[in-house]
Amino acid sequence: MTTSPSLPLPRASADETPDTIQQRQPAAAPPQRRWHWSWKQVWFQLHWFIGITAGTVLVIIGLSGATLAFKDELLDVMNPGVRHVAVESRAPLTPGQLSNIAAAEHGQRVASITMYAQAGAAPRLFFAPKNGQRRGESVYVHPYTGATQPALAGAEFFEWTESLHRWLLLPRDPGRQVAGALALCLLGLALSGLYLRWPRRPLDWRTWLTFDPALKGRSFLWNLHAVAGTWCLVVYVALTLTGIYWSYDVVRDNIDAWAGKPPRVAQAPGKKGPARQKQEAPAVDIGLAWTSFQQHAAGWTLASVRLPTRPGEAVQFTWLASDAPHERARSRLSIAPADGAVTENEPYSQQGLGSRLVNIIYPLHMGTYFGLPGRIIVTLASLGLPLFAITGWMLYLGRRKAKRAVQAQRAMLGAGAPGQANTGLPTLVAYASQSGQAERLALESARALQQAGVAVDVQSLDRFDPAQLRQYERALIVASTFGEGEAPDGTRRFARLLQATSGTPLAGLEVGMLALGDRHYSAFCGFGHALERQLRALGATPLFPLIEVDKHDPAALADWSKALARCSGSAIDAIGVQEQASYAEWRLARRVLLNPGSLGGELHEITLTGPAGTDWEAGALAEIIACNADGSDGDAHGAQHAPRSYSLASLPSDGELQLLVRQERHAGGENLGYGICSGWLTRFAPLDSPIRLRLQANPAFAPALVDVPCIYIGNGSGLAGLRAHLRARQRAGLARNWLLFGERQHAVDSICGAELDAWLADGHLARLDRVFSRDGGTQRYVQDRLRDQAGDLRDWLAQGAIxxxxxxxxxxxAGIDAVLQEVLGQEGLDALLAAGRYRRDVY
Incomplete structure (x- = not known):
């Protein structure tokens, strides 16, 4: 929404400067918002709850996994000459020779041997497990002498780390299940984070992957958390899904059964059954089998040789080819030791699809499926888990701190003055607010009075009946002016009822009035003056002369503080001196002309960036310092221009701040015939130039992120505020939306047409009525279309529509207001306003 630069200020005498987003009061929102969450809010709550609970333990799993990623390389560095020896000219020993030497030296049967084709690589021998053991011991042996190599230093540490990673040092079976639950938590964090961050332009990779190191504070933390999470998302999904395979037997057994693998239950240790007499196989010469293997497995790089355990058994070879796609892509050979005949040959390429897919699980989990780059990526992603835990905790604690500050501010109002008792009838502190400033000043005034020992009753005139004024002897009212001397939207009913009251029913009531406004408008503080006149006409007497406040004038607020002090009989701290939100520096990223050739003047989509992580709500406003064509911000007398306000057309999750700005033109002037702020934004400001901006809360135009129908009505640049609301509703999964939008010509003024059509096609918009006043013979406007649809309007309102x-x-x-009055009657319109179901952002 743009404002008319022909006026010194864009918004007609509303509250002077509303609180920032972080300070705003939610009173203007409908009461049901306290009890209903959107899906996005639900996912956010789940995301942070899992993050601050399971996330802490996931740090341990991440760090241990990163430690294991390069275990072999680390062991080689720690144990030079153990797993790799100097290459000699003589041939290395065969598996049979190595087995005989090790069996004689250690007095144990060798169960299997892992051989490496690489020259100088030490084979690894595995002995048969002893009674009560799950697996036997293993040693590395010298490939040319068969001598046992020294034990690997650090091997116990890595075994402990692996137990920590896989079972969290718990007993194996419950440990696996706990680790699986944590894997599911990480999967939930990854997917919920993706949902929460989903931008409006999902195909723009910069939105997803760009990190701004210049950010500070919470913005820095949020950007780092979100962008790094996006980089790691695919890795975490792969790690969790593969980890779940080993964590739960029901998952693994079903996948293995689908892949055609034999069940593992029969091989599980500790199962009771009939005892069988073990029959040790006699020493078998496997030399012929090894020779046959080398002939049939050309290009092998690794071979696991399982020796026979019973007479007549074949030698089992599981081997990896040099061109294998990954480390678990292993072929199988069975060779009779007596004559070297192949009894079974199953190359990896001929194995079933299911078996090959299951074999991919481990390489995906370790990252080895993609070689060294994959291992590095998995390691970095694992090391990233502490980063997410730290930034997540910091963001959570920051939110808690801000929430406690707000709660403390509210609690101060009910705490009373320490050591003092409130006596007598309470003093009414009432407010009429459009955008929140009057409400804030009223609450601050009430707290000050309460601390001075005065009993107070704080009320919004939106939900107040004039007859209730008779219950009080003293009333202090903070009243904002909207439009040209009008009451704020929510207070219109009160003002109408008060105007209809006659006689002197308020005799005996003392009233003090603080009127908020802007001197650039002809009806400066018009509603405050009108309200005081009517109260006097009804018999009320003034406590002190009406105090006018021009745009948060500190002198006027000081007068108000003094007046409160006189009323309370005690010193009152200055009201309204809290530091206002400062203007931040944003950057002009781009501007796009949306309606070339329009009769109504150019309408531009203005996109601003930075500081990232800034939060706002649909319906909020951007207050921008107006600049001349040369970039200066002063008028001919050197005074700074009054700022201009625009409705935000985007959400924080879009990754940028967007406005719809109408370029205003007029005759001559210091800006070459252009509006001061609109000309600067749409024509003169170079791209990437700084824009001084601060966000304003707009409680009277708060979004409805609950499951009720919403009717959105606007024209021209007013689509900006409606678009932000509709985007918020879409991301909350709320689809009962009806948009009525008016412009001049369909051919050139179909603003954001592609986005609206897409919403209509996918059902986000239940109805879309576009009215173009210059198409066709009779000029018709959006209010005329609404009047034509009076029956549907009644139906939607009957369903609770806002x-x-x-x-x-x-x-x-004004036309929409008239139509609603025709359809509902004055009482019906008043009820709609009182319920917070008629919300306006007009200029």
């Missing part, structure tokens, strides 16, 4: 209006105050907004 009506949002964004656009020009004169013409469109």
């Amino acid at each position: 009506v949002y209006v964004c656009g020009s105050l004169q013409g469109m907004a």
Whole structure:
């Protein structure tokens, strides 16, 4: 929504400067928002809850996994000359020779031998397990002498680390299940994080993967957490899905059965059954089998040789070819030791698809499927888990701190003054607020009075009846002016009822008035003055002369503080001196002309970036310091221009701040015939130039992220605020939306047409009514279309629909107001306003 630069200020005498997003009060939102969460809120709560609980343990799994990723290389560095010896000219010993030497030296039967084709690589021998053992011992032997190599230093540490990674040092079976549960938690964190971060332009890789190191504070933490998480997302999904395979027997058994593998239960240790007499196989010469293997397995790089355990058994070879796609792509050979005949040959390429897919699980988990780059990526992703835990905790604690500050501020109002008792009838502290500033000042005033020992009753005039004023002897009212001397939207019912009251029913009531406004408008503080006049006409007497506040004028607020002090009889701290949100420096990223050739003047989509991580709510406003064509911000007398306000057309999750700005043109002037702020944004400001901006809360136009229908009505640049609302509703999965939008010509003024059509096609918009006043003979406007659809309007309202209006105050907004009054009657319209179901952002 743009504002008319022909006026000194864009928004007609609303509250002077609303609180920042972090300070805003939620009173303008409908009460049901306290009890209903959107799906996005649910996922957010789950994301942070899992993150601060399971996330801490996942750090241990991540660090241990990173340690194991390069275990072999680390062992070689720690144990030079053990697993690799100097290459000699003589031939290495065969598996049979190595087996005989080791059996004689250690007095144990060799169960299997792992041979390596690489010259100088030490074979590894595995002995048969002893009674009560799950697996036997293993040793490395010299490939040319058969001598046992020294034990690997650090091997016990890596075994302990592997137990920590796989079972968290718990007993094996419960440890596996706990690790599996943590894997599911990591999967949930990854997918919920993806959902929470999903941007409006998902195909723009910069939105996903770009990190801004210049950010500071919470913005830095959020950007780092989100971008790094995106980089690691695919890796975490792969790690969790493969980890679950080993964690749960039911998962592994079903996958193995599908792949055609034999069940593992029959091989599991500790199963009771009839005892069988072990029959040790006599020493078997496997020389012929080894020779036959080398003939049939050309290009082998690794071979696991399983020796026979009973007479007549074949020698089992499981081997890896030099061109194998990964380390588990192993072929199988069975060779009779007596004559070297092949009894079974199963190359990897001929194995079943299911078996080959199962064999991929381990390489994917370790990253070896993609070679050295894959291992590095998995290691970095594992090391990233502490980063997410730390940044997640810091963001969580920051939110908790901010929440406690807000709760403390609210609690102060009910705490009373220490050591003092409130006596007598309470003083009414009431407010009429459009965008939140009047409400904040009223709450601050009430707290100050309470600390001074005065009993207070804080009320919004939105939900107040004039007859209730008779219950009080003293009332302090903070009243904002909207439009040209009008009451704020929510207070219109109160103002109408008060105007209809006659006589002197308020005799005996003392009233003090703080009126908020802007002197650039003809009806400066118009509603405050009108309200005081009517209260006097009804018999109320003034406590002190009405105090006017022009855009948070500190002198006027000081007068208000003094007046409160006189009323309470005690010193009152200055009201309204809290530091206001400072202007931040944003950058002009791009501007796009949306309506070339339009009769209504150019409408541009303005995109600003930075500081990332800044949060706002649909319906919020951007207050921008207006600049001249040369970039200066002063008028001819050197005074800084009054800022301009625009409705935000995007959400924080879009990764950028967007506005829809109408380029205003007028005759001559210091800006060459262009509006001061609109000309700067749409024409003169170079790309990447700094834009001084601060966000404003707009509680009166708060989004409805609950499952109720919403009717959105607007024209021209007013589509900006409606678009942000509709995006928020889409991401919350709320589809009962009806949009009525008016412009001039369909051919050139179909603003954001592709986005609206897509919403209509996918069902996000239940209805879309576009009205173009210059197409056809009779000029018709959006309010005329709404009047034509009065029956549907009644049906939607009967279902609890909330009506949002964004656009020009004169013409469109006034016309919508008239239609609603026709359809509902004055009482029905008042009820809609009182329930917070008629929300306007008009200018």
